Amino acid sequence: MTLTEMAEQNKVILYGTWTSPYVKRVELALKVKGIRYEYVEEDLRNKSPLLLTFNPIHKKVPVLVHNGKAIVESLVIIEYIDETWKTGPQLLPEDPYKRSQIRFWASYMQQVSEAMVLVIKTIGEAQEKAIKEVSEKVKLLEAGLKGLFPDGIPSVHEYSKNVTLLDLVILAHFGGYEAQEEVLGLKLIDSEKTPLVVSCITALIEIPAVKESLNPLEKVVAFLKFFRENALKSATA
């Protein structure tokens, strides 16, 4: 084995796009566990040959490549990361019941995310309907968090040692809430209606590994504005 080949062993590459919360989920997992990785930004309108080789079935990001083997689907990737690297917090706790609750709510976040995207892409009555849906779903999430945090959210210090897969997923979708509020002119998450969800996000953002991976506000605002304008344009076209 050459030195180069030895270096390839344990090499971690993440293929992603900076705007995707699904990619962000994986990024957060890698950062929180202190795993060194190479990041490759993909242009989804012009996907690289490597991406298509590593994810021929879905042709999507995120894709994690480890030791030359590809893993696909954000939650599958995070479970793989948790099983392979024992550094940093354990993203799924030992207890099977707690694991099941975390998996359940992490999977539920896909529905919450789809509703949020609808709010960004619509106006008028359609948007009203989407906002109502997000509100209902976040309320359910709040109830779920009550079950997982019966004594409330821990201190940032405690939290950083015990952060879970669900926390990372929530953060990936809601971490940019300020940008969402600015672009939409309304709150999608409200500390009065869903205090646990909000305190979960604000605590997580303070964890150093998380803080450094969040995108700058102006950049996200600019992207969301562009995304919304495009969606509204094609809706009326």
Add this chain to the structure above:
Amino acid sequence: MAQVTLFGFWPSPFVYRVIWALKLKGVDYEYVEEDMLYNKSDRLLKYNPVHKKVPVLVHAGKPIAESAVILEYIEETWPQNPLLPKDPHGRALARFWTKFGEDKIPALFGFFMTEGEQQVTATKEGQEQLRILEEQGLGDKKFFGGDEIGMADLEFGWLAWWLEVLSEVAGVKVIEAESFPRLYAWIQRFKEFPTIKETLPDRSAMLTYFKGRRATFLALAAS
């Protein structure tokens, strides 16, 4: 051992995934049949307030919903006769195909929900996904899980029993021995596997039930 209760609905392949997992691992459980069409029980609504669906597994009084989540819980709580390999990459592959099965449900069931030209298109779309499944998911393996039945086999178990009934009701052939030789062979192996063979819903009852469902779907689509 703490009480295990499964809330289910007899025609549901999602429910059967859980039944197969419990049976393969030799776990004793109480089964509660839910009237999913007309009269869901208060207990079900209490145990699954988010989705109000079956299957729901209750173990030592604590409920778990979503078949994929339930299967992982069963695997972790009763490790005998494992449904997942030990190595992380193998586990990731099994989970990938499980998610593929969940995500492709609309494409795979499309032929059953449509008629005429729409059905022709829907059947082709479903078969495209089955092609991917056969060539990349199953390949030359005996089961999706390798030499033994695994989590992905349970995910696609409906192809081995439900698909035939749905195809008959919808008047469309989806999988045939010539067009999908490997999947076809896997289907025979899966439904002949002792634990699975004794754990399948009654075929004629299924025919009646799914005839009724197809009529409902088509009427809804026409309205």
